[in-house]
Amino acid sequence: MRKVFLTLAAAALVTTACGQGESTQKAAPASITASTPATTVKQDAKPVELQFYFPVAVGGPITKLIDQLANDFHQENPTITVKPVYGGSYQDTMTKVVTAVQGGTSPDLAVLLSTDLYSLLSMNAIEDLTPRFNKEYFNGFYEAFMGNTKSGDTVWSVPFQRSTIVLYYNKDLFKKAGLNPDKAPSNWTEMREAASKLTVKDSAGKTSQWGIEIPSTGYQYWMLQALSLQTGTNIVSNDGKNVYFNKPEVQEALQYYTDLGLKDKVMPEGTLEWATVPSDFISGKTAMMYHTTGNLTKVKTDAKFDFGVSFLPANKKYGSPTGGGNLYVFKSISEDKKQAAVKFIQFLTQPQRVAQWSIDTGYVGTTKAAYETDLLKNYVKDFPQAAVARDQLQYADSELSTFQNGQVTKLFNDNIQAALLGKMSAKEALDKSQQQADEILKNFRK
Structure with missing residues (x-):
C-alpha cells in the first residue's frame, strides 16, 4: 500500500512489495529539483554526514536519481552530506538495519516498509518524530497514509513512497x-x-x-x-x-x-x-x-x-x-544528525519533488500540495489514470502491521497460498492463521 506519494524508494519497490520491488522506471533526475526554493544554511554549522539506507539494487536509474537528490540537497545545505547505502529489496534493507542496530551502528536515516513500524519499536530503534515537525506538516499528507506512521498519537515515520x-x-x-x-x-x-x-x-x-x-x-x-x-x-x-x-x-x-x-x-x-x-x-x-x-x-x-x-x-x-515505504530516523544518532535528517525529509517532501516523483514512477503523490502544483495538475489532465489511486484513498485503510510482523505476515501468506492451491479450505486457512497469530501476539497484549 499498503500501501500518497512516491518518492525515491517507491519505484524501487514496484516488483518486490506493495509497492515493493525493483523498478525499471526511466526517471528524469534533473526535473525533480527544478523549482525547489533554496534553504538558508548557517555557514559556521558543524559538518554532518548522514548514512541513508535505501531499498534498491545497486545501479540503474533509481540509484542515479537518489544520488542526484542527495547532491542537490548538499548544494542547498553545504554542511550536510547524504550518503545513500543501497540495500536490495525492502526485506534485505530491513535485515541490514536490524544487524546494524544490534551491532550498535544503526543508520541515520532509512526508507523501510511502513509496516515495519512495530518491529522497529520493539527494537527501540527509531526516533519519535512528533515533536520534530509541526502539526500542519503532518496534516499535509493524505490521512490514509498516516495510519501506518503512528502508534496511538505518536508519529514515528514520514510517508515517502506509498501506494494502493x-x-x-x-x-x-x-x-x-x-x-x-x-x-x-x-x-x-x-x-x-x-x-x-x-x-x-x-x-x-x-x-x-x-x-x-x-x-x-x-x-x-x-x-x-x-x-x-x-x-x-x-x-x-x-x-x-x-x-x-x-x-x-x-x-x-x-x-x-x-x-x-x-x-x-x-x-x-x-x-x-x-x-x-x-x-x-x-x-x-x-x-x-x-x-x-x-x-x-x-x-x-x-x-x-x-x-x-x-x-x-x-x-x-x-x-x-495502502502500501509502500516510509522515512525513519534512528534513535541512537547524535542530535546534529537528527536535525539534519529532519531537514532532508523536508527537502524530499516538498510539493514539486513529490509531484515529479509521482510522474516518473506512477506512485501516488503523498501530499495534497503535490496535486496543487501545475506540474501534477497538467499531468493528470493529460493522463487521468494517474489520479485513480489518489481518488481511491478515501476508501483506503492501513496495511497489515503488527508486532513480529514478519512472522505474522509469513504464516498468513503461507495459509492463503494453501487455500489458493486447493490444499486447504478458506475457513481452515483462516482459522489456522488466527490461531498461529494469536500465539505470536499474546505476549504483546499484557
Missing part, C-alpha cells in the same frame, strides 16, 4: 470481447462476468488469455486485505496487537479469491508471481490485473495498447489497503 492496489484493464481486449472499454467492472459480480468473457481458449482447448490475474506470492495478504476491506472489515487493529483473520467477511473474501482460479477458471490456478503479473498484463496474457499503482509508469511506457485504471471492484463497498 488498483485494477488495470486492457481496453483493446475489452472491445474485442464486446465489453465497454470505458467502463471497468465496478463490483465483484461484474468483475467475475467480465473476466469470464475475457478468458479465451485456443483451438486445442488451452487458455491463451486470462480474464484476471491477482498475485499469489509475496503479498497475497495485501490482496486478501483489499478484498476483506471491500467486504466490510480490516484484518488488523491499530495498535499492532490483534488480527482478525477468521472473521466471516475475511472468509468471504478468501473464498472469492480462490474461486476465481479453482472454480470460475478465469484466473490461472496455482502460483502467480508478484513480479510476473505486470509482465503478463503488458504482453496481453491477461486482460486485467490487481497490482500496485507503483507499476503505472511501467505499464504506460511498455504497454502497446490502450489501457485503463480503476478503483478495485467493490463488494459491499470500495476498499484497498
